[in-house]
Amino acid sequence: xxxxxxxxxxxxxxxxxxxxxxxxxxxxxxxxxxxxxxxxxxxxxxxxxxxxxxxxxxxxxxxxxxxxxxxxxxxxxxxxxxxxxxxxxxxxxxxxxxxxxxxxxxxxxxxxxxxxxxxxxxxxxxxxxxxxxxxxxxxxxxxxxxxxxxxxxxxxxxxxxxxxxxxxxxxxxxxxxxxxxxxxxxxxxxxxxxxxxxxxxxxxxxxxxxxxxxxxxxxxxxxxxxxxxxxxxxxxxxxxxxxxxxxxxxxxxxxxxxxxxxxxxxxxxxxxxxxxxxxxxxxxxxxxxxxxxxxxxxxxxxxxxxxxxxxxxxxxxxxxxxxxxxxxxxxxxxxxxxxxxxxxxxxxxxxxxxxxxxxxxxxxxxxxxxxxxxxxxxxxxxxxxxxxxxxxxxxxxxxxxxxxxxxxxxxxxxxxxxxxxxxxxxxxxxxxxxxxxxxxxxxxxxxxxxxxxxxxxxxxxxxxxxxxxxxxxxxxxxxxxxxxxxxxxxxxxxxxxxxxxxxxxxxxxxxxxxxxxxxxxxxxxxxxxxxxxxxxxxxxxxxxxxxxxxxxxxxxxxxxxxxxxxxxxxxxxxxxxxxxxxxxxxxxxxxxxxxxxxxxxxxxxxxxxxxxxxxxxxxxxxxxxxxxxxxxxxxxxxxxxxxxxxxxxxxxxxxxxxxxxxxxxxxxxxxxxxxxxxxxxxxxxxxxxxxxxxxxxxxxxxxxxxxxxxxxxxxxxxxxxxxxxxxxxxxxxxxxxxxxxxxxxxxxxxxxxxxxxxxxxxxxxxxxxxxxxxxxxxxxxxxxxxxxxxxxxxxxxxxxxxxx
Amino acid sequence: xxxxxxxxxxxxxxxxxxxxxxxxxxxxxxxxxxxxxxxxxxxxxxxxxxxxxxxxxxxxxxxxxxxxxxxxxxxxxxxxxxxxxxxxxxxxxxxxxxxxxxxxxxxxxxxxxxxxxxxxxxxxxxxxxxxxxxxxxxxxxxxxxxxxxxxxxxxxxxxxx
Numbered sequence: 001x002x003x004x005x006x007x008x009x010x011x012x013x014x015x016x017x018x019x020x021x022x023x024x025x026x027x028x029x030x031x032x033x034x035x036x037x038x039x040x041x042x043x044x045x046x047x048x049x050x051x052x053x054x055x056x057x058x059x060x061x062x063x064x065x066x067x068x069x070x071x072x073x074x075x076x077x078x079x080x081x082x083x084x085x086x087x088x089x090x091x092x093x094x095x096x097x098x099x100x101x102x103x104x105x106x107x108x109x110x111x112x113x114x115x116x117x118x119x120x121x122x123x124x125x126x127x128x129x130x131x132x133x134x135x136x137x138x139x140x141x142x143x144x145x146x147x148x149x150x151x152x153x154x155x156x157x158x159x160x161x162x163x164x165x166x167x168x169x170x171x172x173x174x175x176x177x178x179x180x181x182x183x184x185x186x187x188x189x190x191x192x193x194x195x196x197x198x199x200x201x202x203x204x205x206x207x208x209x210x211x212x213x214x215x216x217x218x219x220x221x222x223x224x225x226x227x228x229x230x231x232x233x234x235x236x237x238x239x240x241x242x243x244x245x246x247x248x249x250x251x252x253x254x255x256x257x258x259x260x261x262x263x264x265x266x267x268x269x270x271x272x273x274x275x276x277x278x279x280x281x282x283x284x285x286x287x288x289x290x291x292x293x294x295x296x297x298x299x300x301x302x303x304x305x306x307x308x309x310x311x312x313x314x315x316x317x318x319x320x321x322x323x324x325x326x327x328x329x330x331x332x333x334x335x336x337x338x339x340x341x342x343x344x345x346x347x348x349x350x351x352x353x354x355x356x357x358x359x360x361x362x363x364x365x366x367x368x369x370x371x372x373x374x375x376x377x378x379x380x381x382x383x384x385x386x387x388x389x390x391x392x393x394x395x396x397x398x399x400x401x402x403x404x405x406x407x408x409x410x411x412x413x414x415x416x417x418x419x420x421x422x423x424x425x426x427x428x429x430x431x432x433x434x435x436x437x438x439x440x441x442x443x444x445x446x447x448x449x450x451x452x453x454x455x456x457x458x459x460x461x462x463x464x465x466x467x468x469x470x471x472x473x474x475x476x477x478x479x480x481x482x483x484x485x486x487x488x489x490x491x492x493x494x495x496x497x498x499x500x501x502x503x504x505x506x507x508x509x510x511x512x513x514x515x516x517x518x519x520x521x522x523x524x525x526x527x528x529x530x531x532x533x534x535x536x537x538x539x540x541x542x543x544x545x546x547x548x549x550x551x552x553x554x555x556x557x558x559x560x561x562x563x564x565x566x567x568x569x570x571x572x573x574x575x576x577x578x579x580x581x582x583x584x585x586x587x588x589x590x591x592x593x594x595x596x597x598x599x600x601x602x603x604x605x606x607x608x609x610x611x612x613x614x615x616x617x618x619x620x621x622x623x624x625x626x627x628x629x630x631x632x633x634x635x636x637x638x639x640x641x642x643x644x645x646x647x648x649x650x651x652x653x654x655x656x657x658x659x660x661x662x663x664x665x666x667x668x669x670x671x672x673x674x675x676x677x678x679x680x681x682x683x684x685x686x687x688x689x690x691x692x693x694x695x696x697x698x699x700x701x702x703x704x705x706x707x708x709x710x711x712x713x714x715x716x717x718x719x720x721x722x723x724x725x726x727x728x729x730x731x732x733x734x735x736x737x738x739x740x741x742x743x744x745x746x747x748x749x750x751x752x753x754x755x756x757x758x759x760x761x762x763x764x765x766x767x768x769x770x771x772x773x774x775x776x777x778x779x780x781x782x783x784x785x786x787x788x789x790x791x792x793x794x795x796x797x798x799x800x801x802x803x804x
Numbered sequence: 805x806x807x808x809x810x811x812x813x814x815x816x817x818x819x820x821x822x823x824x825x826x827x828x829x830x831x832x833x834x835x836x837x838x839x840x841x842x843x844x845x846x847x848x849x850x851x852x853x854x855x856x857x858x859x860x861x862x863x864x865x866x867x868x869x870x871x872x873x874x875x876x877x878x879x880x881x882x883x884x885x886x887x888x889x890x891x892x893x894x895x896x897x898x899x900x901x902x903x904x905x906x907x908x909x910x911x912x913x914x915x916x917x918x919x920x921x922x923x924x925x926x927x928x929x930x931x932x933x934x935x936x937x938x939x940x941x942x943x944x945x946x947x948x949x950x951x952x953x954x955x956x957x958x959x960x961x962x963x964x965x
Binding site for chain 2: 011012014015016018019020021022023024025027028031060116118192193194195243244245246248278279491492493494680681683684686687688689690691692714715716720722723724726728729752
């Protein structure tokens with residue numbers, strides 16, 4: 001392969017091991033480690049009166065049992081509040097093991113360490129905990145009423161009230177020719193990676209150092225958290241994210257109780273310890289997302305242009321707020337989407353409930369915001385009897401208006417300013433791809449055969465590539481191999497491939513010579529993490545910048561060797577040569593040798609760099625002032641603000657007039673993530689995102705009963721889509737490069753999932769003629785909606801307004 | 805002390821033995837006792853399909869089977885799908901060609917399922933492919949490229965036969 005690799009559908013470099021069973025996931029490591037298991041609360045809210053471990057002590061193979069009282073100093077302190085915010089006036093976090101009170105089913109109460117997992121679970125089952133149940137607060141409405149409190153010292157169960165405002169929305173709505181008012185609801189779902197969480201720790205007593213493997217999205221920050229809790233310097237803690245079996249957001253939370261406790265116990269016992277989460281634990285002890293209620297008031301003109309929008313968002317953040325209020329911040333800002341809104345006000349009330357914590361899941365608040373805005377656009381169109389696509393077009397920010405300032409503060413604390421985009425073109429392509437304009441005839445033809453079809457649309461903008469920074473390190477060794485490392489982690493996004501493509505393109509080396517390491521603090525210690533569609537933007541650009549440093553150095557050294565001006569040199573297939581003249585050349589592996597002046601020749605190559613071989617002037621030091629030995633470089637990319645990707649999705653659905661079953665007949669995606677590094681990988685990300693979106697739109701919800709028990713905490717009852725539920729996804733791309741970064745890229749990880757609920761709601765509403773205000777939409781829910789709409793005309797879409 | 809039992813079985817063509825308690829799952833025997841960690845465990849209640857292996861050629865959920873009940877049987881895991889010289893099987897090659905995997909956690913289960921599917925049905929229709937993989941969950945790919953991989957594997961197999 002030549003060096004033209006950026007933008008090509010290069011096959012994945014991680015697949016070799018993953019296809020042959022040689023991947024190394026967390027539970028594949030530490031075969032001889034002791035196993036940890038946890039006794040967890042069966043109550044949503046209770047006071048712990050007593051913990052009796054005596055029955056557990058007889059279990060064969062038991063090594064240790066710990067409760068909160070056993071945790072010394074900082075190990076027993078509440079877990080950190082990762083992202084403080086001035087509006088989060090009542091942030092609360094849990095303890096690694098519950099102290100006095102449990103606030104959700106699944107909260108860890110005791111940790112058991114035993115010879116294997118079977119025995120650890122035997123012991124955990126025999127721990128008798130005496131609970132005094134307290135009233136459980138479940139659901140947003142119950143939390144709002146605040147008849148009972150989740151935390152005694154949090155009045156009204158309100159953790160945060162956040163207002164985002166641009167202009168005087170209430171006044172603009174009052175003065176508008178048309179006003180609509182309605183409420184929307186979105187259920188809980190969860191990231192649900194097929195590999196759960198897991199931690200494996202090894203203490204080296206001789207060295208006083210700790211190695212921790214964690215199935216995490218943020219290994220450097222896990223290291224910092226463990227080091228702080230255990231009183232170790234960062235340099236004595238290594239954290240490695242091995243192969244990670246999916247993350248989708250849930251693994252960005254850290255440190256989990258288990259990430260503190262397993263390393264702590266490994267040091268205390270001086271034994272290797274591993275904890276692998278099982279599926280039920282993941283349902284009740286990891287994290288969920290999505291759940292919101294939204295009250296919308298919108299004023300608009302005869303063309304459907306939004307003059308004022310006022311949204312009240314009630315957000316259920318569960319029992320604790322370790323990840324702050326990032327999700328509702330994202331909802332309240334990304335809600336605006338591709339539109340120029342006259343005046344806007346969003347008030348977020350973030351509420352405690354006795355349920356599992358709510359932290360980002362792919363989309364991270366955006367699906368809720370887009371659901372709100374796109375349902376609003378459809379409402380406006382139906383009210384005015386206008387085409388839904390035309391109403392959106394009337395509100396679009398135009399291509400010549402970038403950078404466009406929405407006048408709000410985004411999740412990175414920076415102004416919400418869109419960098420680039422072409423929303424009219426996105427919509428045009430989406431209309432064309434789905435056949436929007438010819439759908440009326442298709443619907444009529446189907447109706448004549450007794451079939452009920454509908455078409456829907458959703459447009460969104462996604463802030464991607466948030467800071468503060470990522471770094472990259474690039475080293476070319478004396479065999480010509482290129483070692484690239486970056487601190488952020490991978491969970492299936494193909495980083496080993498796309499970062500290698502970037503390095504190969506920047507350096508002019510064959511991609512086969514490039515090896516990429518991510519998420520290993522031994523290789524790169526400074527990083528933020530993988531979330532918010534940021535990895536390609538952040539680490540991709542950092543690696544490109546590091547490569548440019550290395551390239552400059554290679555050209556300088558080669559220039560000296562070839563007695564040529566570095567500006568006349570180029571690198572092709574790993575060989576530095578005079579541009580247009582391959583005969584005057586030196587391979588990068590030799591440049592690497594020359595870059596490191598040696599005293600000792602350990603092999604023939606190295607001999608070229610020894611002191612009697614190198615011909616530098618005797619008046620100059622062997623390593624010039626300001627230079628460093630080795631053909632390597634490090635650089636960081638830190639953007640002034642986020643990039644903004646965008647997309648338009650459209651779908652055609654069929655609903656069964658009798659059973660209310662919903663089938664997606666076609667699904668079309670037009671996506672703009674700036675320059676594409678690898679179109680095959682981007683399409684894969686979109687497919688996966690849409691599938692999760694379909695899950696959220698039609699199937700997935702967390703069913704808590706009023707006492708706070710999660711009734712569907714298994715794959716039997718939580719319905720994730722199989723292949724049979726996912727339509728074939730048709731895709732098209734648009735590339736508006738970002739002006740903010742050297743590679744012009746924007747990020748693609750979350751795009752697929754964001755507008756799906758909005759699109760399906762739009763299409764089902766179109767097919768049925770009944771208002772769809774809540775997701776997910778099961779056949780049961782749709783059937784009930786039909787029955788209600790038959791009695792209540794206000795639930796029906798006005799006849800005559802149902803033009804495409 | 806828990807009573808343990810000697811289990812002898814053939815795994816990927818090799819005779820293997822282990823001494824395990826009666827409750828040890830086949831998936832745990834493969835992973836922890838035999839060190840074949842390519843077989844993954846995603847739910848431990850037989851729904852996700854990650855732990856699928858071939859038992860006498862038929863796909864089974866190794867998390868729903870006790871190790872002792874596999875005694876005397878032939879088990880093929882993902883580690884045993886490639887040719888003896890290490891050449892990946894057509895199914896493995898097809899998944900790479902078509903980007904049929906992302907994080908790779910569910911992949912071993914899909915590979916075993918699809919290997920058996922194509923042995924039974926060498927030229928599956930689209931519906932047969934969907935039906936054939938409808939017992940395996942994937943949270944990354946949205947399945948489209950997995951479906952493509954199955955068709956591609958069928959093509960590779962017929963080219964080679």
